[in-house]
Amino acid sequence: MARDINKSTFDQATKIKLDIFRESFKEWLPIFIHNKYVEKRYIYDFFAGSGMDSDLNYGSPLILLEEAKGTDLMHCSKSDGKKIVFAFNEKLKTKSKELENNVTDFLHKCLQNCGRQKCVYEHHVGNYNFKEAFNRPNVLEIMNNKKYGKFVLLDQYGFKEVDSDIFNRLINFPKTDFIFFISSSFINRFQKHASIRKYIETEKIEFKKSEPKHCHKLISQYFKNLIPKNKDYYLHQFSIKKGTNYYGLIFGTSHSLGMEKFLKVCWNQDKMAGEANFDINNDFAEGTLFYTEEFSNKIERFKEDIYNKICNKEIVSNIEGLKFALKYGIQTKIYLETILSLIDKGKIKITKGTFNKKVTSIHKFTSNDLYEFCIK
Numbered sequence: 001m002a003r004d005i006n007k008s009t010f011d012q013a014t015k016i017k018l019d020i021f022r023e024s025f026k027e028w029l030p031i032f033i034h035n036k037y038v039e040k041r042y043i044y045d046f047f048a049g050s051g052m053d054s055d056l057n058y059g060s061p062l063i064l065l066e067e068a069k070g071t072d073l074m075h076c077s078k079s080d081g082k083k084i085v086f087a088f089n090e091k092l093k094t095k096s097k098e099l100e101n102n103v104t105d106f107l108h109k110c111l112q113n114c115g116r117q118k119c120v121y122e123h124h125v126g127n128y129n130f131k132e133a134f135n136r137p138n139v140l141e142i143m144n145n146k147k148y149g150k151f152v153l154l155d156q157y158g159f160k161e162v163d164s165d166i167f168n169r170l171i172n173f174p175k176t177d178f179i180f181f182i183s184s185s186f187i188n189r190f191q192k193h194a195s196i197r198k199y200i201e202t203e204k205i206e207f208k209k210s211e212p213k214h215c216h217k218l219i220s221q222y223f224k225n226l227i228p229k230n231k232d233y234y235l236h237q238f239s240i241k242k243g244t245n246y247y248g249l250i251f252g253t254s255h256s257l258g259m260e261k262f263l264k265v266c267w268n269q270d271k272m273a274g275e276a277n278f279d280i281n282n283d284f285a286e287g288t289l290f291y292t293e294e295f296s297n298k299i300e301r302f303k304e305d306i307y308n309k310i311c312n313k314e315i316v317s318n319i320e321g322l323k324f325a326l327k328y329g330i331q332t333k334i335y336l337e338t339i340l341s342l343i344d345k346g347k348i349k350i351t352k353g354t355f356n357k358k359v360t361s362i363h364k365f366t367s368n369d370l371y372e373f374c375i376k
C-alpha cells in the first residue's frame with residue numbers, strides 16, 4: 001500500500017508537483033472567468049487527499065481554493081454571480097472527513113477576511129472511489145457539456161487509475177484541461193509484469209533504448225500515441241526526479257492557449273528544457289564553465305527540426321510552425337526567434353501574407369495575421 005502522502009511533510013518532489021498544479025490553475029482560472037462562451041466552470045480534484053501535510057502545508061484542494069482568491073481577492077470579485085464549482089474527492093472516509101473540515105476552516109477564515117456572508121464559489125467534498133466518481137451521471141454530463149469549462153486534477157498514487165480508457169475520455173471532453181500524476185519509474189521497472197501490462201501496453205514503449213531519466217517522457221509519448229492522428233490536441237509532460245526514481249505529470253488540452261499557458265509554467269520551472277526538475281537533455285549545468293541560458297540542447301534540436309520540416313514543406317505557414325512548437329513543448333517565442341534568424345540568414349522567404357511577430361493567443365489569429373514561407 002502507498003505511504004499516506006498527507007501524514008508527513010511534503011518532500012521536495014511533491015512540492016514541485018504542487019507548484020505546477022498551483023501555477024497551472026492560476027493560468028487557467030482567469031481565462032475561464034472571463035470567457036463569455038463559458039457558462040459554468042468546474043474544478044475537479046479527484047484524488048484530493050486530506051488538504052494538508054503534517055506541517056499544515058496546503059495540499060492540492062486548499063492550493064486551488066487559495067489561488068481562486070487571486071491577488072487582492074481579484075478573482076472573487078469578478079466571480080460573483082458566475083458559477084464556479086470546486087469538487088474534491090477522496091476515497092478514504094477519514095481523509096475525506098478531514099478534508100471537509102480543512103475546507104470549512106479555510107473558507108471560514110477566508111470569509112472573515114473578505115466580509116462576505118457566503119463564498120462566491122461553490123464546493124463539494126465527495127468520498128468515492130475515483131472511477132465511481134468519474135462515472136457518476138452528473139459528472140459525465142458536466143464533462144460532456146460544451147458550455148462548461150473544466151480543470152481536472154488526477155493526483156493518483158502509482159499508475160493504475162488513469163488508464164487508456166480514462167485518458168481517451170479525458171481528451172474527448174470539450175473545454176477540459178487535465179493534469180495527471182504517474183509513477184513512471186515503477187512502470188519502467190516492472191514493465192514485463194502482467195499487473196502493469198493490464199493498464200499500460202509497455203511493449204509499445206522503448207524503455208530499453210533509453211536512459212532511465214527519460215522514462216516519464218516515453219510514457220507521455222505512449223499517451224500521445226493514443227491520440228487519433230487527425231485530432232488537433234496538445235500533450236506535454238514534466239518529469240520529476242526523487243532520489244533515483246522518476247515520476248511526472250502529464251497535461252492535456254485541446255486548446256492552443258491551454259498549452260501556451262502550461263508551457264509558460266514548465267519553462268519557469270526548467271529554463272533549459274521546460275520539462276524536468278533535473279538536467280534531462282545533458283545541458284551544461286548552471287554555474288559550470290560552458291553554461292549559458294541561451295544554449296539549450298532542446299531548443300537547438302527544435303530549431304533544426306523545424307528547419308527540416310520547412311525544407312520538406314511539412315511546415316509552410318506561421319500557424320503550422322507555432323502549433324509545431326507547442327506540440328514540441330517549446331514556447332512560441334522560440335518559433336519567432338528561429339524564423340527571424342532564418343529570414344536574416346536568407347534561408348527562407350515569405351511567400352504569402354505579411355510577416356508579423358505575433359506568437360501568443362494564436363487561436364485568435366485572423367487571416368491578416370497569417371503568412372506563409374518556403375526555403376529560398
Ligand SMILES: C[S@@+](CC[C@H](N)C(=O)[O-])C[C@H]1O[C@@H](n2cnc3c(N)ncnc32)[C@H](O)[C@@H]1O
Nearest residue numbers: 005047048049059060090091129130155156157
Ligand atoms: C497522491 S495523494 C493526493 C494528494 C493530494 N493531491 C494533496 O495534494 O495532498 C492520492 C490520494 O488519493 C487517494 N486515493 C487513492 N486511490 C483512490 C481512488 N481510487 N479514488 C479516490 N481516491 C483515491 C488516497 O487516499 C490519497 O489521499
